[in-house]
Amino acid sequence: MTRVVRFHQHGGPEVLRIEDVALSPPGSGEVQIRVKALGLNRAEALLRAASYIETPTLPSGLGLEAAGVIEAIGVGVKDFAPGDSVSVIPPQSMIRWPAYGEFATYPAGLVVKHPPSLDWQTAAAVWMQYLTAYGALIDIAGLHSGDHVVITAASSSVGLAAIQIANRVGATAIAVTRTSAKRQALLDAGAAEVVTLAEEDLAARLNEIAGPEGVRVVFDAVGGPIFEPLTAAMSRGGILIEYGGLSREPTPFPLPAVLSKTLTLRGYLVHEITGNPVKLEAAKAFIVEGLEHGTLRPLIDRTFAFDQIVEAHRYLESNEQFGKIVVTI
Structure with a gap:
C-alpha cells in the first residue's frame, strides 16, 4: 500500500x-x-x-x-x-x-x-516551468538577442522561467504584474522593466519601453481585455503566444492591430514539446545546460x-x- x-x-x-x-x-x-x-x-x-x-x-x-x-x-x-x-x-x-x-x-x-x-x-x-517557457519563447518565437518580450503573470513559476530564458539569450524581459507589490522582486529576478496593470497604462508603458519598433514577442497567460493594449504595442510581424486564460472576462479579437501589423496570435500547450521526442531532447539540453551554468535557477x-x-x-x-x-x- x-x-x-x-x-x-x-x-x-x-x-x-x-x-x-x-x-x-x-x-x-x-x-x-x-x-x-x-x-x-x-x-x-x-x-x-x-x-x-x-x-x-x-x-x-x-x-x-x-x-x-x-x-x-x-x-x-x-x-x-x-x-x-x-x-x-x-x-x-x-x-x-x-x-x-x-x-x-x-x-x-x-x-x-x-x-x-x-x-x-x-x-x-x-520541468513544467522551463519546458513551457522554452517551447513558447525559443522553439516557436525564436527569441533572440535584441528582442523585447512581454511576460504576463510574471511572478508565476512559468513567468519567472521566461524572464531567465529571455536573459539567457540576450532579450529584454518586460514583466507585467497586477500591482507594484512584486515590482522589486521581479527586478531582482531579472526583469529589465516591470509594468503594473492596476497602476499604469499598459500600452503607453510598453511603447515607452520598446520604442517605435515595438515588442516582437508577447508571452501571455491572462487573455481578456489586455489583448488590445498588448497588440497595440507589438511590432510589425510580431507574435503573441497564449498559454493560459486567467482572466474571467471575454478576450476581444484585436482585428485592427492584427491586420495592420500582420500579427500572429497563437495558442500553445507544453505538450507540443513533451509529445515530440526531437523537440523534447533539444529542450532538455537547453534547460540542463542552463541549470548547470546557473543561468536558470x-x-x-x-x-x-x-x-x-x-x-x-x-x-x-x-x-x-x-x-x-x-x-x-
Whole structure:
C-alpha cells in the first residue's frame, strides 16, 4: 500500500484526500519512483475544479511534477536503475500518470537524471516551468538577442522561467504584474522593466519601453481585455503566444492591430514539446545546460509537507506566491 492524493468530487482544495491504495509494480518500459518532492501547478487546481482540458473519472489522482529515487524498473528499461535520482517531465495526462503520492509510476521516456547539484525541492520545480517557457519563447518565437518580450503573470513559476530564458539569450524581459507589490522582486529576478496593470497604462508603458519598433514577442497567460493594449504595442510581424486564460472576462479579437501589423496570435500547450521526442531532447539540453551554468535557477516560494496538501492548494489559488510551491514527502 502507498499513500496518494485523490478527489472523489470536484470542488475546492478541501476535496483532496490522502488515501491508501495498492501499489502495483511498474509495467514494461516504466519506472517506479519513491517521491521526495512535488511541484504544484495551476493545472492541478483546474483539474480538481473541473476546469481543465482533461475530464477525470472519479475518484482521480492528480499532479504533473515529481522528483525522487527510482524504486523499481519495468521490463525493457535500460537507462535507469534502482537508486537513481530523477525528476519527471510532465506527462500529457496527469489522470493516467498522477504525481501526488509516496510512489509514482512513469514511462521511462519522461524521466530525467537531473543535475546532481539540485536538491529534491528544486528538482521538482524544474520541468513544467522551463519546458513551457522554452517551447513558447525559443522553439516557436525564436527569441533572440535584441528582442523585447512581454511576460504576463510574471511572478508565476512559468513567468519567472521566461524572464531567465529571455536573459539567457540576450532579450529584454518586460514583466507585467497586477500591482507594484512584486515590482522589486521581479527586478531582482531579472526583469529589465516591470509594468503594473492596476497602476499604469499598459500600452503607453510598453511603447515607452520598446520604442517605435515595438515588442516582437508577447508571452501571455491572462487573455481578456489586455489583448488590445498588448497588440497595440507589438511590432510589425510580431507574435503573441497564449498559454493560459486567467482572466474571467471575454478576450476581444484585436482585428485592427492584427491586420495592420500582420500579427500572429497563437495558442500553445507544453505538450507540443513533451509529445515530440526531437523537440523534447533539444529542450532538455537547453534547460540542463542552463541549470548547470546557473543561468536558470528555479525560485521556490514556499514548501509544504505532504499532509498539508489542502493548505498547499489553498495557497496555490491565493495568487500570493512568487515562484514555485513545493510539497515534500
